[in-house]
Each structure stands twice: as C-alpha cells, then as structure tokens.
Amino acid sequence: MSTRRESWPWLLLLPAALVMLVAFALPVGMLLARAFTQPEPGLQNFLLLWERPVYLQILGNTVMIAAVATPVTLLLAYPVAHAMAHGNPRTRRLLTFLVLVPFWTSLLVRSFATVILLQRRGPLNTLLMNIGLIDAPLPLIYNLTGVLLGAVQTLLPFVIFPLYNSMRRIDPTLMPAALTMGASPARAFLRVYLPLSLPGLMTGATLVFISMLGYFVIPALLGGPRETMVGQLIQDQIGQLGSWGVAGALSFVLLAITAALLGLLHRLVGLKAVAR
Amino acid sequence: MISPELGPILELRGIRKHYGRHAAVDDVSLKLRHGEFLTFLGPSGSGKTTTLMMVAGLQQPDSGQIILAGKPVDRLPPYKRDIGMVFQHYALFPHMTVRRNVAFPLEMRGTPRAEAERMVTAALAMVGLPDHGDRLPRQLSGGQQQRVALARAMVYRPALLLMDEPLGALDKALREGLQLEIKRLHREQRMSVLYVTHDQSEALTMSDRIAVFDGGRIQQIGTPSDLYERPATRFVAGFVGETNFVPAELLGREGEARRALVAGVPMPVSARFLAAPGTPAVLAIRPERLRLSAPADDDGGGVPAELVDLIYLGNARRFVLRLPGGQEWSAVMQAEAAEAVMLRPGDAVRLSWNEVHATAFPA
Numbered sequence: 001m002s003t004r005r006e007s008w009p010w011l012l013l014l015p016a017a018l019v020m021l022v023a024f025a026l027p028v029g030m031l032l033a034r035a036f037t038q039p040e041p042g043l044q045n046f047l048l049l050w051e052r053p054v055y056l057q058i059l060g061n062t063v064m065i066a067a068v069a070t071p072v073t074l075l076l077a078y079p080v081a082h083a084m085a086h087g088n089p090r091t092r093r094l095l096t097f098l099v100l101v102p103f104w105t106s107l108l109v110r111s112f113a114t115v116i117l118l119q120r121r122g123p124l125n126t127l128l129m130n131i132g133l134i135d136a137p138l139p140l141i142y143n144l145t146g147v148l149l150g151a152v153q154t155l156l157p158f159v160i161f162p163l164y165n166s167m168r169r170i171d172p173t174l175m176p177a178a179l180t181m182g183a184s185p186a187r188a189f190l191r192v193y194l195p196l197s198l199p200g201l202m203t204g205a206t207l208v209f210i211s212m213l214g215y216f217v218i219p220a221l222l223g224g225p226r227e228t229m230v231g232q233l234i235q236d237q238i239g240q241l242g243s244w245g246v247a248g249a250l251s252f253v254l255l256a257i258t259a260a261l262l263g264l265l266h267r268l269v270g271l272k273a274v275a276r
Numbered sequence: 277m278i279s280p281e282l283g284p285i286l287e288l289r290g291i292r293k294h295y296g297r298h299a300a301v302d303d304v305s306l307k308l309r310h311g312e313f314l315t316f317l318g319p320s321g322s323g324k325t326t327t328l329m330m331v332a333g334l335q336q337p338d339s340g341q342i343i344l345a346g347k348p349v350d351r352l353p354p355y356k357r358d359i360g361m362v363f364q365h366y367a368l369f370p371h372m373t374v375r376r377n378v379a380f381p382l383e384m385r386g387t388p389r390a391e392a393e394r395m396v397t398a399a400l401a402m403v404g405l406p407d408h409g410d411r412l413p414r415q416l417s418g419g420q421q422q423r424v425a426l427a428r429a430m431v432y433r434p435a436l437l438l439m440d441e442p443l444g445a446l447d448k449a450l451r452e453g454l455q456l457e458i459k460r461l462h463r464e465q466r467m468s469v470l471y472v473t474h475d476q477s478e479a480l481t482m483s484d485r486i487a488v489f490d491g492g493r494i495q496q497i498g499t500p501s502d503l504y505e506r507p508a509t510r511f512v513a514g515f516v517g518e519t520n521f522v523p524a525e526l527l528g529r530e531g532e533a534r535r536a537l538v539a540g541v542p543m544p545v546s547a548r549f550l551a552a553p554g555t556p557a558v559l560a561i562r563p564e565r566l567r568l569s570a571p572a573d574d575d576g577g578g579v580p581a582e583l584v585d586l587i588y589l590g591n592a593r594r595f596v597l598r599l600p601g602g603q604e605w606s607a608v609m610q611a612e613a614a615e616a617v618m619l620r621p622g623d624a625v626r627l628s629w630n631e632v633h634a635t636a637f638p639a
Contacts, residue, residue, distance in 0.1 A: 176334050177367035179354040181381035
C-alpha cells in the first residue's frame with residue numbers, strides 16, 4: 001500500500017518525460033545515428049570531417065567564439081547581478097525589468113535590428129563620425145565584433161539570473177567585515193566575495209558556453225564567412241544539401257565537445273557547485 | 277583596566293551625519309579611555325550604530341573629527357584603521373573553516389605563518405573553542421559562531437574593539453552567558469571596547485560608562501550608577517531602568533529645601549533640580565525607592581493611593597498602585613520586606629520617598 005502512495009508523485013513526471021523522449025531524445029538519437037548509417041553504414045562521414053579542413057576549421061571557430069563570448073558576458077553581467085542582489089528593492093525591480101525586456105522581442109527581430117544599428121552607414125557609425133571620434137566607419141558587422149555584440153546581448157540574462165541567485169545569498173556584512181580586518185576592497189573581493197559567487201558564475205558560464213556552441217541565427221546575420229559556426233554548417237548540410245549523414249556527424253562532434261568541456265568543468269570546480 | 281595616564285584611545289569631536297534633511301547623528305563628542313568599556317545605548321534610529329560605523333570607517337561623517345590612538349582617522353578607509361569589529365549576525369566567512377576565519381586578519385597584515393598559527397590557536401582557546409578550528413561556521417551554534425567572531429576581531433589586538441549589538445541574535449540564556457564572557461575577555465585582554473546595544477540591562481551589566489543616545493544626540497554619558505541614580509533628562513530616566521512619572525508642581529525657590537505638590541500633597545524633591553520652581557514639572561521615582569505604608573500608621577505624610585494588584589516575581593513583589601489622579605505606579609520590594617507590609621489588593625496605602633530619589637524634570 002505504502003509503496004503505491006509513495007510512487008504517485010513520480011507518475012506526475014511522466015508527461016514531461018514522454019515529451020522529452022518523443023521530441024528530444026528520439027530525434028536527436030536518430031540524427032546522431034544517421035552519422036553512422038547514411039548514405040551507407042560506416043565512418044565515412046567522420047572521415048570526411050577529418051579530410052576537409054573547412055569542417056575542422058569551423059568547429060575550431062565555434063569553440064573559439066564561444067570561448068571569447070563567455071568571459072565577455074560574465075564580465076558585463078557581474079556588476080549588474082551585484083546591483084540586483086545588493087541594491088534596494090527599487091533598483092532590483094528596475095534591473096530585472098530591463099534584463100527581461102529583450103525577451104519580449106524575437107531573436108530574429110533583435111538580430112535584424114542589430115544589423116541596422118551596426119552597419120557601415122548605420123546610426124552608430126554616423127554618430128561616432130559626427131562627433132569626430134572616428135574618420136571612417138568602423139567595421140562593426142559581418143565579423144567577430146558583430147557576432148560578439150549580438151551574442152553577448154542575448155546571453156546576458158542567462159548569466160545575470162544565476163549570478164544574482166547566488167549573490168543574494170551572500171551576507172552583505174561580509175565585505176565590510178573583511179575591510180575592518182585590514183583587507184583592501186580588492187583583496188576582500190578576491191578572498192571573500194568572488195569565491196562565494198563562484199557557483200553562480202560557473203552556472204552562467206556553462207549556460208553561455210553551451211548555448212553559444214549551438215548558435216546559428218546570430219553568426220548567420222551578424223558574422224562574416226570567417227565566423228561561420230557549426231550550427232550554420234549543420235543547417236546547410238540538411239537544408240541545402242540534404243546530407244543528413246554529415247549533419248549527424250557534425251552534431252555528434254559538437255555533442256562530444258560539449259560533454260568533454262562539461263566534464264572538464266566538473267573536474268575543476270565540481271558539478272555540485274554548478275548545480276547548487 | 278582603565279588607564280587614565282595614557283589619554284583617550286578614541287576621541288570624537290562634533291561628529292555630524294545627515295541623511296537628506298534628517299540628522300542621524302547630531303554633534304556627538306566623547307572620549308574613550310584606554311582599556312575602557314563604553315556602551316552606546318539607545319532606541320533604534322537614535323544614531324548609536326551610525327556613530328559606530330563612522331568610527332569603523334564604514335560610513336563618513338559630514339563634519340567633525342575622529343581621533344584614534346592620537347591620530348586623526350577621518351580620511352582613512354576602514355582597512356587602514358587599527359580596529360576590530362564584531363557584527364550582530366557574526367559575519368563569518370562561510371567558505372572558510374573557523375581557523376581560516378580567525379587567521380584572515382593576520383594574513384591581511386602579513387603576519388608570518390608560524391606566528392599566525394600560534395596566535396589563532398591562542399585566540400580559539402581564549403574563547404573556549406580550542407577544538408573547533410576545522411569546522412565550517414554553519415556547523416556551529418549561534419553562540420559558538422559569535423565566539424569565533426570575537427576571536428577573529430581580537431586575534432590581532434586592534435587598538436579598539438567595536439561591537440554592534442553582538443548578542444542581539446541570541447536567546448536570553450545564551451546572551452547572559454556571553455555578556456559575562458565578553459566582560460572577562462575585556463578584563464583579561466585589557467581591550468578598549470565600544471559596544472552598541474538597545475538593551476539597557478545589558479548596558480548596565482557590562483559597561484564602565486554608558487552614552488545614552490536619542491535623536492542623534494548623546495543625552496547623557498556616565499557610569500551605570502550615574503545614569504540610573506542621577507538621570508540628566510527625562511528620556512534617560514525612562515530609558516535606563518524603570519521609572520514612575522507623575523505631574524507635579526514645584527514649590528519654593530532655588531537653594532531652599534524643595535517640595536512639590538503631588539496629587540495635592542506636598543512631597544520632598546531632590547535638590548538636583550532640573551525644572552524651574554513654579555513651572556509644571558514631571559517627577560521621576562524608581563519603583564524600588566517607593567515606600568508603602570498603611571494609612572493607619574499615619575505619620576501625616578505621603579501620597580494616598582490604592583493597591584490595585586500585587587504581582588509575584590519570585591525574589592520580589594511588584595505593587596501596582598493607583599494615584600488619585602488616575603496614574604498607575606509600580607513599586608517593587610524584596611520578598612521579605614513585601615511580606616512584612618501585609619497589604620492586599622483593594623487596600624488604601626500611602627506612598628512616600630526619600631527626597632534624593634525624586635528627580636523633577638520640566639514637563
């Protein structure tokens with residue numbers, strides 16, 4: 001009797017598990033399987049990735065862009081999350097609102113808007129030239145700068161909220177206490193505040209890095225050919241070339257890189273810190 | 277151990293702090309002697325904590341001077357002032373063990389490792405936690421955490437130890453135990469201490485001197501008995517200990533034996549007059565200074581009153597009395613004396629007092 005009573009909450013998890021199975025695990029599994037089966041069984045898709053330098057180069061690009069975007073996003077998010085965690089309730093409400101506003105518009109619309117803003121004769125370049133800061137338009141788009149500007153702004157909330165969540169649990173008297181004990185603000189931050197905010201920082205970094213690896217709208221709209229990312233490549237392979245096998249192999253490699261990096265992070269700081 | 281020959285360890289001169297138009301601290305001046313235990317006592321919002329924070333350097337005064345160990349420190353950040361501070365909620369670093377917490381200020385000062393280790397061990401022994409060094413703060417009780425905070429604030433022997441309601445988060449029994457412990461540490465370590473509390477009995481128990489704060493100003497500064505026996509203002513009389521207040525009319529002139537009309541009866545008043553004769557005044561008398569007598573053994577004096585209630589306090593009894601004007605007074609007597617007067621609720625009584633125990637304040 002008691003076992004049945006105890007097991008019923010688990011039954012409530014079943015619908016979600018079913019959705020995940022049908023809409024996520026099965027199709028991803030099938031796509032990954034095609035890497036080994038299409039056009040014919042074997043490892044020829046992986047050999048292709050290995051033989052054509054462009055594929056490896058794009059994989060490398062992808063990891064590199066994600067690796068640059070992550071610290072930039074963390075640095076920008078840190079003070080915002082700090083102000084939200086330790087500011088007065090008004091500041092907190094205002095900042096939460098501002099951080100969430102971008103979600104009200106679709107990623108596509110925001111990216112096109114960024115194109116307009118950053119283009120050669122766009123408002124930003126015009127302004128900078130009019131006030132005499134620059135003589136010729138800055139190349140802000142169709143390059144790494146464009147991709148980073150676009151990616152960082154969409155990823156900020158994913159860092160700000162986990163950071164805020166771990167910062168608001170930090171007792172605000174710890175920093176003053178460290179100061180009275182002879183720690184300069186910088187040392188107090190490095191020894192006391194930063195270690196205590198590490199769980200949020202790690203969660204945010206993981207979310208940003210992994211999301212970034214799979215981006216394709218932003219590099220497609222704001223990047224140049226040199227900023228082509230794996231996501232675009234997979235999209236091209238399926239949408240234009242119909243080669244599910246190569247797409248599957250690319251997805252497989254992307255998944256393997258993600259898993260390897262997560263494993264490394266787990267080794268370095270412990271997954272507990274990330275999950276907490 | 278107060279050492280007057282060394283001069284003050286801390287001096288505040290005309291400290292002011294405004295928040296907008298509100299004066300949080302309004303012209304506070306005082307001297308704290310070497311080895312003295314000085315307490316800031318006052319209700320919340322009276323300016324006592326703000327003043328402490330300015331001594332720590334965590335807040336900046338708008339004007340005035342702070343002199344610590346002979347040097348002006350107004351422009352020095354907290355980490356360059358030679359202070360230790362204990363916070364109400366301990367402020368222990370949760371990611372460091374007890375030992376690492378206590379070692380932190382030594383590390384910031386560049387104390388050599390071996391010496392620091394030895395000092396940490398001594399500090400933990402001093403607060404009675406010699407075997408708790410490897411625990412994390414969250415594995416300790418509130419009282420133990422505050423002991424660690426004390427060890428951490430004292431381990432580097434700062435010139436001045438600041439404590440901001442350090443016992444406010446603890447329950448009563450623990451609080452009383454730690455009061456004695458802090459007193460012992462103060463005595464043994466010969467520290468100069470600036471202590472903040474809103475608990476008047478804590479202030480009376482622990483302090484060499486008390487500064488009573490209200491409305492951003494020091495109302496009175498003196499020894500516990502100064503404040504209790506000779507309060508300078510009506511606020512101090514009401515805030516430090518329990519007091520009966522009654523409207524009275526002062527008779528006579530300055531320099532004469534003084535009397536005041538209380539409920540129409542001329543009664544003696546302390547020569548330490550704080551209100552002008554002929555003006556409306558308020559008389560303050562402590563409950564334990566009231567004398568009760570039955571009207572039968574009438575000696576011709578005393579304010580008539582009715583005994584409304586008799587409350588059993590174990591070691592003492594509290595008499596709740598109603599005066600003709602309708603005010604309720606409280607008188608407290610030790611058990612033996614209280615039983616001797618043999619009064620019961622409903623009885624008529626007469627109240628009297630020794631003149632030195634009735635202070636008149638302006639109404």
